[in-house]
Amino acid sequence: MKKLLSVDELIGLNKFLCGSEQIEIRDRNILENIVQNYDSIDESSGYNTGLAAMILYSILREHPFVYNNRETAILAATTTMIMNGCSIHATDDELQNLARKIEICEISRDEAKNWIYNHYTVQSCEPGSINEPRVATEA
Secondary structure, three states: OOOOOOHHHHHHHHHHHHOOOOOOEOOHHHHHHHHHHHHHOOOOOOHHHHHHHHHHHHHHHHOOEOOOHHHHHHHHHHHHHHHOOEEEOOOHHHHHHHHHHHHOOOOOHHHHHHHHHHOEEEOOOOOOOOOOOOOOOOO
């Protein structure tokens, strides 16, 4: 069973990033739509990368929060991957660059999914095992 972030958990991530600042939600309906759209992701292949890309892209393009949309989007996408046994292997600068490209419409949601696919690994349960980033085979 896939583990998914709820609306309240997305808000909690933003609150964590805002620290002592007052959290402000610009549009809760956007967050509710993101959660409802989980069902639209095709589970046959690349489910985790598709889910992470959808969350990242939706928050960055629709700005449900007043502050820290970029950081919340990155944290929500990486958290979703981790909750489902995967991780994204990228530097902070690489993630920020991906986010900026999404914000200025330089790349599509499918391109974001492919980027994530090229930078993820499935986490092993074996102690001490090391996973290398995947080599993409998806188009």
